[in-house]
Amino acid sequence: MAAAAFQPAPLAAQRLRRLLLLLPSAAHGGTERHALALARMLDAAGVAVTILADPDRHPALARDAGPRLAGCLRGARIAWDAGESPEENIRRQRQVLAAMLPAIPVDAALLPLPWPNAGLGLQAVLAERGLPSLVIGHLAPAETPPGIDAAAREAAQRLPGLWAAVSAPIATRLETAFGLPPGRVQVVPNGVPLPPGIDAGRRRALRAELRASLDLPPDGLVALFLGRLEPVKGAELLPYLAQAFLRRGGAALVAAGTGPLEARLQAALPGGRSALRLLGHQPDPGRLLLAADALLLPSRLEGYPLVFLEAAGRRCPVVASPAALECLGDAATDFAALAEAEDVAAMAEALVTAASQSGPTPARLAAAAALARRQDEAAMLGHYRDLLRTLPGMAVAA
Numbered sequence: 001m002a003a004a005a006f007q008p009a010p011l012a013a014q015r016l017r018r019l020l021l022l023l024p025s026a027a028h029g030g031t032e033r034h035a036l037a038l039a040r041m042l043d044a045a046g047v048a049v050t051i052l053a054d055p056d057r058h059p060a061l062a063r064d065a066g067p068r069l070a071g072c073l074r075g076a077r078i079a080w081d082a083g084e085s086p087e088e089n090i091r092r093q094r095q096v097l098a099a100m101l102p103a104i105p106v107d108a109a110l111l112p113l114p115w116p117n118a119g120l121g122l123q124a125v126l127a128e129r130g131l132p133s134l135v136i137g138h139l140a141p142a143e144t145p146p147g148i149d150a151a152a153r154e155a156a157q158r159l160p161g162l163w164a165a166v167s168a169p170i171a172t173r174l175e176t177a178f179g180l181p182p183g184r185v186q187v188v189p190n191g192v193p194l195p196p197g198i199d200a201g202r203r204r205a206l207r208a209e210l211r212a213s214l215d216l217p218p219d220g221l222v223a224l225f226l227g228r229l230e231p232v233k234g235a236e237l238l239p240y241l242a243q244a245f246l247r248r249g250g251a252a253l254v255a256a257g258t259g260p261l262e263a264r265l266q267a268a269l270p271g272g273r274s275a276l277r278l279l280g281h282q283p284d285p286g287r288l289l290l291a292a293d294a295l296l297l298p299s300r301l302e303g304y305p306l307v308f309l310e311a312a313g314r315r316c317p318v319v320a321s322p323a324a325l326e327c328l329g330d331a332a333t334d335f336a337a338l339a340e341a342e343d344v345a346a347m348a349e350a351l352v353t354a355a356s357q358s359g360p361t362p363a364r365l366a367a368a369a370a371l372a373r374r375q376d377e378a379a380m381l382g383h384y385r386d387l388l389r390t391l392p393g394m395a396v397a398a
Helices: 030-044 055-065 086-103 120-129 150-158 168-178 200-213 235-247 262-268 285-291 306-313 326-335 344-355 361-374 377-389
Strands: 018-023 048-053 073-075 108-113 133-137 161-165 185-187 222-226 252-256 276-280 294-297 318-320
Touching: 018 030, 030 048, 030 055, 030 108, 030 306, 030 377, 048 055, 055 073, 086 120, 108 120, 120 150, 133 168, 133 377, 150 168, 161 168, 161 377, 168 185, 168 326, 200 285, 222 235, 222 285, 222 344, 235 252, 235 262, 235 276, 235 344, 252 285, 262 276, 285 306, 294 306, 294 344, 306 318, 306 361, 318 344, 326 361
Parallel strands: 018 048, 018 108, 048 073, 108 133, 133 161, 161 185, 222 252, 222 294, 252 276, 294 318
Antiparallel strands: none
């Protein structure tokens, strides 16, 4: 029998072995947590991951990544600096990545974008080198951010690989900003790991612990803001929302997080008891979601807020601005109470209703919990694994 002619393995059968994760973030938040979840999935599949990030980001990244992935961090001044011009950011990113790339064994790149222009210099280098890449958009405003010009669009269109976004509105805005054809950016909704179950006794204990630590009545209604203290999250509204919540029967609005508005909010607090309590960074937000009566999301722009899913999985009612849950489209009111962030009275009223679990709140809790289960972190990671398998010349182990 004649020997069969040699047939080279198709490119799609070549396994992805070495991935470069580029983090151009100037802060630490949902984009970075999302990226680390993908990195853990790839590491478990046997992919060697190298993470490039600004050295200032390393402590928070190492804390959330765990010891194994923390060892994959390498310092690189690639963060998009709002204090620099777009041209200077692009020049610096290009220079840094072009200098480092030859020394990094890599088959493909993963580029999470906290903002559409955050990785322009990095995208240019990836396009020039023809490195298969998956770009993931997390936030995108209606207007095109500075720096996205004809050259940036050309590089984006030449980039070999795939584009994804955490919601349909973000996908559409990325396509518009970079001149990509409709449907080029695939939508992969966010997902979070969910607790295996909610122990009623633990919830009661955490509720009592939080109220005692804040010197509040044991049955006092507590609303929770969980996220960065910055204008895009509506954080400057917190003192007014807290006072309005208090006037309607709430006990306190608790804010857990850090950010550029932290000092301003701290300075505005009155002496003695305050309707707004600032807790700073909290390492275990799940405990707060179990202890609070409602979660507040007064954001002006979101992609697909992880904290909404974390609250849904713990059956914590959510009151949000329409912008905060834009990702859910017309169905948002099935899962949360909506009020415009600047309508302080309406949002405070919705908070009291949600915190007391009256009106439509129980039905929304059930619907939100079911949504969080359907698209949990495992479902999200499976979708990204399938996308990575379709990168030019790449495949990922099951």
